[in-house]
Amino acid sequence: xxxxxxxxxxxxxxLLTGLAGCSSIEPWVKPYERDxxxxxxxxxxxxPVSSSYIQHVYEARxxxxxxxxxxxxxxxxx
Amino acid sequence: MFxxxxxxxxxxxxxxxxxxxxxxxxxxxxxxxxxxxxxxxxEIDGPSVxxxxxxxxxxxxxxxxxxxxxxxxxxxxxxxxxxxxxxxTQWSLGMDYLRGNTTMRMSFTSSVESDxxxxxxxxxxxxxxxxxxxxLTLSYALGDDVVGRSxxxxxxxQNDRQHYGIGLTQIITKNLxxxxxxxxxxxxxxxxxxxRSVRYADSGxxxxxxxxxxxxxxxxxxxxxxxRAKYYxxxxxxxxxxxxxxxxxxxxxxxxxxxxxxxPMGPMTFTAKYRYHDQxxxxxxxxxxxxxxxxxxxxxxxxxSALTSHTFKISASYEFLNDADGWGFLKKGSATVSFDRLTVxxxxxxxxxxxxxxGEEPLYALDANVIQIFFSFWY
Numbered sequence: 001x002x003x004x005x006x007x008x009x010x011x012x013x014x015l016l017t018g019l020a021g022c023s024s025i026e027p028w029v030k031p032y033e034r035d036x037x038x039x040x041x042x043x044x045x046x047x048p049v050s051s052s053y054i055q056h057v058y059e060a061r062x063x064x065x066x067x068x069x070x071x072x073x074x075x076x077x078x
Numbered sequence: 079m080f081x082x083x084x085x086x087x088x089x090x091x092x093x094x095x096x097x098x099x100x101x102x103x104x105x106x107x108x109x110x111x112x113x114x115x116x117x118x119x120x121e122i123d124g125p126s127v128x129x130x131x132x133x134x135x136x137x138x139x140x141x142x143x144x145x146x147x148x149x150x151x152x153x154x155x156x157x158x159x160x161x162x163x164x165x166x167t168q169w170s171l172g173m174d175y176l177r178g179n180t181t182m183r184m185s186f187t188s189s190v191e192s193d194x195x196x197x198x199x200x201x202x203x204x205x206x207x208x209x210x211x212x213x214l215t216l217s218y219a220l221g222d223d224v225v226g227r228s229x230x231x232x233x234x235x236q237n238d239r240q241h242y243g244i245g246l247t248q249i250i251t252k253n254l255x256x257x258x259x260x261x262x263x264x265x266x267x268x269x270x271x272x273x274r275s276v277r278y279a280d281s282g283x284x285x286x287x288x289x290x291x292x293x294x295x296x297x298x299x300x301x302x303x304x305x306r307a308k309y310y311x312x313x314x315x316x317x318x319x320x321x322x323x324x325x326x327x328x329x330x331x332x333x334x335x336x337x338x339x340x341x342p343m344g345p346m347t348f349t350a351k352y353r354y355h356d357q358x359x360x361x362x363x364x365x366x367x368x369x370x371x372x373x374x375x376x377x378x379x380x381x382x383s384a385l386t387s388h389t390f391k392i393s394a395s396y397e398f399l400n401d402a403d404g405w406g407f408l409k410k411g412s413a414t415v416s417f418d419r420l421t422v423x424x425x426x427x428x429x430x431x432x433x434x435x436x437g438e439e440p441l442y443a444l445d446a447n448v449i450q451i452f453f454s455f456w457y
Contacts, residue, residue: 027209033252036310041340041347044247044257044308049109049128049142050416050450057115057448061422063357063381064324064332066261067302069215069245 044069101179101206103138106131107456117420117446119151126452138174140185143167153380153442157430158275158289166191172200179206193226193272200241210249217243227272235268256307263300270294276378278367279436286436290370292377294362300326316340324357330382332357338391345398349416351391359384365426366436380442384425391418393450410456418448 029037036042045051059065107130114123124145132138144167151161172185181204189196202217221239245259275289282288304322311317317339324332338351360382362375399411421444428439 025208027211029211029249029252031210034249036253037249037255039310039314039316041314041316041342042255042308042310044255044306046340047109047414047452047454049111049126049454050414050452052142053111053113053126053144053450054418054448057418057420058355061381061420061444061446062332062355062385062387063328063330063360064302064322064334064355065300066241066243066263067259067304067322067324068261069243069257069259069304069306 101176101181101204101210103132103136103174103176103181104130104140105456106138107454109452109454111450111452114449115446116449118153118444119156120446121149122146136176138176140170140172140174142170144169153429153431154274159273164192166194179210180204193228195224195226197222198239202243212249213245213247215243215245215247217241217245219243223267225268225272233272235272237265237267237269240264253310254307256305259302259304259306261302261304263298263302265298267296269296269298270377271379274377274379276364276367276376277430278370278372280370287366288370290376292379293375294377295328295375298326298328300324300330314342328382329361330357330359336389345396345400347395347397347412349391349393349395351389353387353389353391355385355387355389357385359426363426365428378427380424380427383427385422385427386425387420387422389418389420391416393417399455407457408455412454414450414452414454416448416450416452418450420444420446420448422446 040046055068107128109126109128111126111128112123113126115121124147126142126144128140128142130138130140146166146168147163148165149161149163155161166189168187168189170185170187172183175182183200183202183204185198185200187196187198187200189198198219198221200217200219202215204213204215206213219239219241221237221241223237223239225235225237227233241261241263243259243261245257247255247257249255270292272291274292276292277287277289279286280288302322302324304320306318306320308316308318318337320334320336322332322334324330324334332355334353334355336351336353338349341348360377362373363377363379363382364373365378365383367373367376393414393416395412395414397410397412399405399408401409404410424442424444427442429442430439432440434440
């Protein structure tokens with residue numbers, strides 16, 4: 001059976017997800033060591049309203065789309 | 079078929095893995111933003127308001143209202159049509175539901191213009207696992223677009239979009255977090271702009287060329303793989319880098335990379351960012367076709383040309399309210415001003431407004447300023 005590109009990405013994730021359900025992996029960064037990661041400057045999306053807007057600008061000015069972690073909406077921006 | 083089966087398997091796995099550790103809903107916050115895009119003869123401005131509020135222990139609602147007010151005399155418009163103004167209004171409503179380590183999200187977005195109507199229904203599932211170091215997200219969105227023409231009330235064409243996404247966010251060390259996202263988008267329907275034309279060589283005219291309507295394939299499938307990492311620097315600052323590879327069935331391949339530095343200083347937070355984008359052109363794109371109906375599909379949308387763009391961004395945010403001196407129900411408030419300078423160099427799109435003889439037209443380049451001013455409140 002030939003895998004689609006999407007399927008090739010999904011297969012390891014399926015295996016990883018199953019593994020997570022069957023085993024108890026010790027977290028190597030303890031909860032009490034995550035204060036720096038909890039700092040607002042470490043958020044991967046500090047300002048959702050702003051990042052959503054600038055992503056819209058890029059999609060209107062360039063030929064590429066997607067892969068940025070959120071499903072976009074459609075628009076007739078030419 | 080395999081992809082569909084995989085999605086079902088993953089969904090079942092995720093639901094079976096609901097554990098004892100609790101996930102977290104997004105923070106309650108509201109943002110009021112004014113945006114302005116100015117460049118290439120186009121001015122677009124308007125507001126965007128986003129409100130998120132948790133209801134009960136496990137549900138959070140989010141709503142966004144967004145407006146684009148467009149005044150366009152772009153290079154396309156000045157060479158083949160007349161300047162115009164229009165307005166696009168978009169609103170969305172979403173809900174997050176948290177159960178154990180699993181967050182389910184669903185949302186609806188509607189975008190309305192005088193000649194374009196888009197509806198998007200999306201659903202995603204996120205699962206925290208491996209001691210909450212890893213978050214896996216699966217997403218699906220269905221888009222339903224209706225394309226019209228402002229000069230023909232009977233013109234109506236359909237476009238169906240489907241988005242399939244999978245993302246993995248990983249805490250790597252106590253200073254480093256990374257995310258990988260893969261997204262496939264398929265379009266089927268009327269994909270070209272109903273107003274835009276292509277030009278073809280025509281020796282029967284004084285300028286040496288004529289125009290005819292563009293004609294795109296009625297399907298497009300794109301794949302994008304994005305990788306992002308953020309590192310906490312010892313002096314309380316953050317460094318973020320991002321890379322995305324994109325490819326589609328129209329033969330557009332692109333590489334996008336960016337690096338950002340975030341530096342807090344008292345109540346202020348400063349951000350500086352540089353972004354680079356380079357893409358190849360669509361296989362049916364030509365700046366000038368050799369004759370009328372020269373190829374099966376034809377396009378001259380400059381965004382489908384090979385191009386390179388650079389963006390420089392600076393922003394400053396001032397926190398005027400914090401937990402210590404919160405006002406009423408407000409815990410925190412900030413005001414942010416952001417400026418982006420975007421330059422695009424088109425490698426196969428000529429600037430016909432210069433009036434140069436056929437074959438000697440300079441290539442077009444775009445400079446645009448993007449300004450955002452917004453207030454954010456946490457409660």
